[in-house]
Amino acid sequence: MTARLEFDPLLDDPATRVLVCCGSGGVGKTTTAAALALRAAERGRRVVVLTIDPARRLAQSLGLRELDNHPREVVVEGFEPKGELFAMMLDMRRTFDDMVLTHAGRDRADQILSNPFYQTISSSFSGTQEYMAMEKLGQLVAQDEWDLIVVDTPPSRSALDFLDAPQRLSTVLDGKFIRMLSAPARASGRGLLKIVGTGFSLFTRAVSTIVGGQLLQDASTFVQAFDSMFGGFRERAQRTYELLRSPGTGFVVVAAAEPDALREASYFVERLSAENMPLCGLVANRTHPVIATDLPAAKALAAADDLDRSGEAPLAAAVLRLHADRVAVADRERRLLARFTRAHPGVALVGVPALPADVHDLDGLREIGRRLAGE
Amino acid sequence: MTSWTEELTRARLHVVSGKGGTGKTTIAAALALALATGGRRVLLIEVEGRQSIAQLFDRAPLPYAEERIASAPGGGEVHALAIDAEAALLEYLAMFYNLGFAGRTLRKMGAIEFATTLAPGLRDVLLTGKVKECVNRTGSDGRHLYDAVVLDAPPTGRVVKFLDVTKAMADLAKVGPIKGQSEGVVRLLHSGDTAVHLVALLEEMPVRETLDAVAELDAADLRPGAVLVNRVNPVRLPARSVSVAAEGRVDATRVRAGLTAAGLDLDEFTLEGLVDETVEHAIRVQSEQEAMELLSESDLPTVELPELTDGVDVAALYELAEVLVAAGVR
Structure with missing residues (x-):
């Protein structure tokens, strides 16, 4: 028998420090994160919610008007929670820039920020948003101003991207190739060269023809500067990864009662268990239970x-x-959820009946919070 | 509101994008079936390495090769191809640099992924390059091998960057074979042969993203095609009852009288339940109508596709294709 996911004890427990809401795109992660944060604040905790790309009306309901990358207290007339509620929207580029500014000297920072390769990576590489979400989470934890941090995750098709993208980015940027390609003479890759033979030099030539020698040079400069500054992307990603595995962190997997979303949720649940990451349970979001149950x-x-x-x-x-x-x-929803629970009988689950319209104020969020708590 | 236009009928490359979770892969597949209906040959392409086409058609993962995956009414056929950027890069390098065996080794070492990640634009140039090759390929009779190509493209947030090959090329080498190839891609994507369709749901975020994408496409001189509204729920209430019911006013006495006339004698609890369900239905219909009005600001041909209660299987794809054909898709 699948256990019911009970949110109130989780939100009230002072040992709960970080809740990560994940799931594939379009399932209502952001709204779930905001509703949990609001509920926790009203139950007395000092909470910050980190949202990523929220719907405009949802952002407005939290009093967020623009990306300013710093938590702001939610001030809405008539809203007097027992605890406190802060909210912010992630600005990926700003987070990256701030990270560079904090760790490099002024001159060095300018050099990095104006590097064309940095500009490409910080604004358009597909793993950067995930990487920066983790970075921001790390910062919020380090600030130690909140006793609960609720995090939304970037909208990707696969929930696993949140765990994998930072690693992917660091693999690329820490890789041997970048050094060898940019400075083949200095590379200590003799053994490697022997294995690959002439193919590698052909490859180097081909790649530099295609991407251009300048870009390779920029990339190399950037990676070297970054490396000496932070001890590498990989280590930094690794540290945040450890944070996610530490006690006090919990994952809330959000899925719609749809085959694709539940399949992604399955992958994610299995992955969390393989990585020993603490799973709170599954939110089956926006269900449509029958109200007049006696009429077939x-x-x-x-x-x-x-x-x-x-x-x-x-x-x-x-x-x-x-x-x-x-x-x-x-x-249909019941059938799909039953299939999920058969495959994952140990995962606690709560169904959250859909509101008939989009959330546009705190009352709407509060209502979702009640539904999450099973009230 | 117009449905499929003459202009769209002339397109040979149909790019399908949409916010994540709107069902763009499903709609791309249904569009391919619709275009193939009546005896045409259509190629359905995916580029995100997710094997979504194989999952949708319930079959083993697609290799990097074109395979026939479905028949359409009237003797049409749909072929599918999952383009993989790394394979495309290897194919490309092999063409110009004769890498042979070393190519496979490099791939194992992650070198290819490295190269395509190093220059994010490179991946897109390679993918769109392969798409162009498929669109332009001719058979021995000199006619196009495929009558139409449907591309399941990246989601709305990234689609313009993906298609804007000119921009991507600015980051890459200014000379060399890839430069020549990408000029052909730019010509194709900006021509009347290409239309970019957007899949939307009648909810706030998907509508907003659709409108943003239309503006972005216009700004990049790419041609928005049709808006394909997915998962439209049936409206059961008479039009005049919707707004009243949405305010919570449902005449329970009148409902009860009607139910009694139909021979249903229901208890108070069930009647209340029915009224609550009706109010929720009305609120949803109303918010969907508002979303539809917002979408009409895009001034694009719009096709509505129904919510399929039984879920999406291969049969459902044919059902959706029929709806598209009825809306004039050919």
């Missing part, structure tokens, strides 16, 4: 057909049909 769909449809034939009572016929639709949707 077939009976409703038959009655609607009767009414349509007689042409009487169009409102009642419509009500019966929309009820039948809802039963069909609910059945």
